[in-house]
Amino acid sequence: MYERKVIPNLNCGLDLIGEVLYGKWKIRLLWFIDQGHKRPSELQRKIPDASRRVLNMQLNELEKHELVTRKIYPVVPPKVEYSLTEFGKTLIPVIAALGQWGDKHEDRLRDVILKRL
Amino acid sequence: MYERKVIPNLNCGLDLIGEVLYGKWKIRLLWFIDQGHKRPSELQRKIPDASRRVLNMQLNELEKHELVTRKIYPVVPPKVEYSLTEFGKTLIPVIAALGQWGDKHEDRLRDVILKRL
DNA sequence: GCAATAAGGGAAAATTTTATCCCTATCTGA
DNA sequence: TCAGATAGGGATAAAATTTTCCCTTATTGC
Numbered sequence: 001m002y003e004r005k006v007i008p009n010l011n012c013g014l015d016l017i018g019e020v021l022y023g024k025w026k027i028r029l030l031w032f033i034d035q036g037h038k039r040p041s042e043l044q045r046k047i048p049d050a051s052r053r054v055l056n057m058q059l060n061e062l063e064k065h066e067l068v069t070r071k072i073y074p075v076v077p078p079k080v081e082y083s084l085t086e087f088g089k090t091l092i093p094v095i096a097a098l099g100q101w102g103d104k105h106e107d108r109l110r111d112v113i114l115k116r117l
Numbered sequence: 118m119y120e121r122k123v124i125p126n127l128n129c130g131l132d133l134i135g136e137v138l139y140g141k142w143k144i145r146l147l148w149f150i151d152q153g154h155k156r157p158s159e160l161q162r163k164i165p166d167a168s169r170r171v172l173n174m175q176l177n178e179l180e181k182h183e184l185v186t187r188k189i190y191p192v193v194p195p196k197v198e199y200s201l202t203e204f205g206k207t208l209i210p211v212i213a214a215l216g217q218w219g220d221k222h223e224d225r226l227r228d229v230i231l232k233r234l
Numbered sequence: 235g236c237a238a239t240a241a242g243g244g245a246a247a248a249t250t251t252t253a254t255c256c257c258t259a260t261c262t263g264a
Numbered sequence: 265t266c267a268g269a270t271a272g273g274g275a276t277a278a279a280a281t282t283t284t285c286c287c288t289t290a291t292t293g294c
Contacts, residue, residue, distance in 0.1 A: 005279065006252095008230075009166055013219025014144055014212075016226040024282075027131055040241060049126055051283050056242055065229045076290045077240035087225065094218050095131075101211050102130025108204065109133040112182045113125075122249065123282095141252070157271060168253050173272060193260045194270035 017094075020065045023058045025050045027095055030084065033068060034092050038081040067091065134211075137182045140175045142167045144212055147201065150185060151209050155198040184208065 009015050021027060025047055032046045040059070044052055059082060062068045067088035073079040084092070102109065126132050138144060142164055149163045157176070161169055176199060179185045184205035190196040201209070219226065 002280070010227055010230065013216040013221075013223065014148065015219070016223060016230070017215050017219035018144075019230045020226065027135070031131065041239080052242080053284080054282055057282090064232075066225075072241090075240095077292085078242085078289085080241060087222070090222070091218065094214050097211050097214050098134050099130040101208065102132070102134035104130075105204070105207070106130065106133060108183075109137065110127055113127065113133070113136045115181070119250070158269080169272085170254080171252055174252090189271090192270095194262085195259085195272085197271065 020062075020067065021091075023061065025055060026058050026062060027098070029055065029058060029062060030067065030088060030091060031095055031099070033082050034084055034089070038083060040080055040082070043082075062088075137179075137184060138208075140178065142172060143175050143179060144215070146172065146175060146179060147184060147205060147208060148212055148216070150199050151201055151206070155200060157197055157199070160199075179205075 008019055010019065028047055029043060032043055037043055037046055040055070043059075044050075044055055047055065059068065059070070063070050063082075066085055068082045069085055071081045071083070073081070125136055127136065145164055146160060149160055154160055154163055157172070160176075161167075161172060164172065176185065176187070180187050180199075183202055185199045186202055188198045188200070190198070
């Protein structure tokens with residue numbers, strides 16, 4: 001694993017939420033897990049643009065941060081299911097608010113983002 | 118400027134909001150500008166852990182994305198003031214929700230973040 | 235027997251982001 | 265006269281993140 005060389009600040013609520021949500025796919029992972037897509041392979045199919053590796057790494061971090069739990073079924077081929085913890089579930093309304101803002105301003109956002117890409 | 122080699126996806130609201138909000142200091146910049154800290158030097162003092170350079174770069178992007186406007190006063194020494202656009206202001210409740218979640222779960226977050234740093 | 239599926243980690247490369255350092259300009263105050 | 269405030273960009277270095285490639289295990293289906 002990579003060792004951070006710069007210690008993060010944890011001064012305010014925004015710093016704290018940033019620490020657990022900052023990662024290219026974390027928000028989507030939480031969202032899809034909440035929607036019932038629990039198995040790693042399902043999540044990979046829902047998020048095809050992410051490499052398998054990063055999804056695993058980010059799922060590990062979400063687990064460390066107690067936002068999701070990982071249940072391993074001792075079968076072959078292996079079966080794993082992720083679920084949101086109670087703590088993780090409290091994030092869903094916040095993520096929903098983010099998505100709603102994005103949806104509401106979809107056209108304008110697409111415009112300003114693509115204008116200067 | 119740096120040229121991206123991978124085109125972002127803009128499929129859903131979460132992708133879109135991510136494009137404009139993803140950046141280490143952008144959320145804080147929007148927040149502090151909304152609080153009335155408009156001048157670059159003030160913002161730098163409010164966010165001492167960010168380098169001057171990145172704040173400028175991220176302010177430029179926020180401006181391109183029409184979340185803030187930059188007003189230059191033709192005086193010496195130079196004076197510049199940033200303000201939120203109407204569009205930018207619609208983001209404030211969303212950012213507030215993020216901060217509130219972080220504040221509410223401050224102790225637990227600090228705990229899980231520091232446990233495995 | 236061979237390919238596909240399932241889950242996931244190690245190592246190294248590529249990409250992206252952020253930091254550091256140095257440069258510009260002009261006015262104010264010690 | 266020299267330091268400091270003010271705003272900001274270029275070039276490069278460093279850090280962090282993400283991708284790519286390869287490896288493992290055991291079963292099902294062709």
